[in-house]
Amino acid sequence: MKVAEIMANLEQKHGHEVEYLQAVREVLESIEETYNQHPEFEKAKIVERMVEPDRIFTFRVTWVDDKGEVQTNLGYRVQFNSAIGPYKGGLRFHKAVTPSMLKFLGFEQTFKNALTTLPMGGGKGGSDFDPVGKSNAEIMRFCQAFMYELWQVIGPDQDIPAGDVGVGGREIGYMYGMYKKLAREYNTGVLTGKGATWGGSILRPEATGFGALYFTQHLLHKAGKDIKGTKVALSGFGNVAWGAATKAVELGAKVVAISGPDGVCHIPNGIDTEMINYMLDMRASNRNKVEDMATKFPQKAQFTAGKKAWSVKCDIALPCAFQNELNCDDAKELIANGTWCCCEVSNMGCTPEAIHAFQSAKLLFAPGKAVNAGGVATSGLEMTQNATHISWSAKEVDEKLHFIMQSIHEACVKFGTQKDGYIDYVKGANIAGFMKVAQAMLEQGII
Numbered sequence: 001m002k003v004a005e006i007m008a009n010l011e012q013k014h015g016h017e018v019e020y021l022q023a024v025r026e027v028l029e030s031i032e033e034t035y036n037q038h039p040e041f042e043k044a045k046i047v048e049r050m051v052e053p054d055r056i057f058t059f060r061v062t063w064v065d066d067k068g069e070v071q072t073n074l075g076y077r078v079q080f081n082s083a084i085g086p087y088k089g090g091l092r093f094h095k096a097v098t099p100s101m102l103k104f105l106g107f108e109q110t111f112k113n114a115l116t117t118l119p120m121g122g123g124k125g126g127s128d129f130d131p132v133g134k135s136n137a138e139i140m141r142f143c144q145a146f147m148y149e150l151w152q153v154i155g156p157d158q159d160i161p162a163g164d165v166g167v168g169g170r171e172i173g174y175m176y177g178m179y180k181k182l183a184r185e186y187n188t189g190v191l192t193g194k195g196a197t198w199g200g201s202i203l204r205p206e207a208t209g210f211g212a213l214y215f216t217q218h219l220l221h222k223a224g225k226d227i228k229g230t231k232v233a234l235s236g237f238g239n240v241a242w243g244a245a246t247k248a249v250e251l252g253a254k255v256v257a258i259s260g261p262d263g264v265c266h267i268p269n270g271i272d273t274e275m276i277n278y279m280l281d282m283r284a285s286n287r288n289k290v291e292d293m294a295t296k297f298p299q300k301a302q303f304t305a306g307k308k309a310w311s312v313k314c315d316i317a318l319p320c321a322f323q324n325e326l327n328c329d330d331a332k333e334l335i336a337n338g339t340w341c342c343c344e345v346s347n348m349g350c351t352p353e354a355i356h357a358f359q360s361a362k363l364l365f366a367p368g369k370a371v372n373a374g375g376v377a378t379s380g381l382e383m384t385q386n387a388t389h390i391s392w393s394a395k396e397v398d399e400k401l402h403f404i405m406q407s408i409h410e411a412c413v414k415f416g417t418q419k420d421g422y423i424d425y426v427k428g429a430n431i432a433g434f435m436k437v438a439q440a441m442l443e444q445g446i447i
């Protein structure tokens with residue numbers, strides 16, 4: 001396999017799909033050497049098959065807004081790879097959603113899910129529906145209209161969606177209600193991220209952020225460092241940032257910045273519980289403005305318009321929002337300000353140039369597909385609870401999540417340790433995830 005040849009071919013076919021091509025290139029560059037030591041992979045054309053999704057469903061979603069006007073959006077489900085289990089991955093509602101974005105996310109999800117040690121394939125879906133400024137009733141009508149199309153292609157042993165950007169417990173609730181009505185079955189295993197009283201797992205809302213901090217702890221421990229007393233800057237204020245902030249504070253770190261599309265809130269004394277709880281209100285309001293934190297807590301937080309979290313001096317940077325939210329200039333600013341660790345919590349949160357800058361400066365850096373895998377891992381635990389009709393306690397789920405994050409860290413170290421001792425977590429995560437999927441594809445024949 002030659003990365004350049006495969007990429008040239010994909011660029012010809014999907015030249016405008018920049019996020020998808022970026023995600024594929026990163027994985028192929030990481031695995032090239034290992035892959036070429038396995039002629040059986042080459043013979044079965046594993047890479048050529050793995051880079052294309054199994055199938056993509058595209059559908060129209062029409063709904064009526066509060067003014068009585070008819071609105072039409074596009075809906076998608078990308079069923080990427082089912083080598084190690086049914087398709088599994090979130091739904092993203094965001095105005096910038098395109099097939100390219102969902103293909104990159106579905107591709108990443110395949111390897112991430114393989115890393116969790118649980119039997120889940122990769123999928124992703126969503127819509128270009130923009131939740132910003134929408135009322136609760138509008139969100140409900142959109143979710144119902146979306147599920148009216150989606151329900152036929154999902155199922156507990158087929159494809160199990162969950163939340164992602166713009167989709168949380170509220171949206172999953174509306175979608176599950178409509179699914180149940182259409183399918184005429186109380187099939188809890190069809191979606192994850194459900195409410196605690198109707199099949200949801202305890203700790204699923206917290207899991208992405210908690211898991212990310214458990215991973216960060218292992219990474220720091222391996223490097224002989226402690227999270228206690230460190231200053232953390234994070235981006236976003238949605239579900240993932242909320243979970244990350246909660247656990248970071250619990251572990252003794254000080255969260256000195258959160259950010260949004262409108263700018264950054266600097267919190268010199270560190271975020272407190274009251275402020276963390278307020279993040280939930282900010283998300284539910286659909287205003288998408290981090291400035292609201294400074295308006296609510298003017299003594300504790302200062303808002304600067306147009307700036308990112310990466311402009312605030314910190315030890316650890318945690319991108320928790322969107323792909324490519326941390327670019328090369330941001331990386332250089334962080335390094336100049338003394339940051340020594342960056343764990344991607346968002347999917348592909350850093351540009352390739354930013355990752356290169358971090359790795360060249362020998363910063364501790366770990367990629368989203370390892371760091372944020374606790375979210376989907378806990379979705380996997382929710383599926384197990386649904387299938388067996390039981391619910392585990394918070395302690396049981398947390399212990400399992402902790403164990404999974406530890407094993408993901410170990411896999412990264414195993415496959416990512418370089419000759420000079422530096423741990424390339426990008427390589428480690430990509431090779432570990434890839435080997436598992438590739439082996440399963442090989443054993444299942446040419447399909």
Ligand code: 2IT
Nearest residue numbers: 089090162163164376379
């Ligand atoms: O990116 C992700 O891993 C998620 N949005 C969670 C997916 C899931 O199925 O829980």
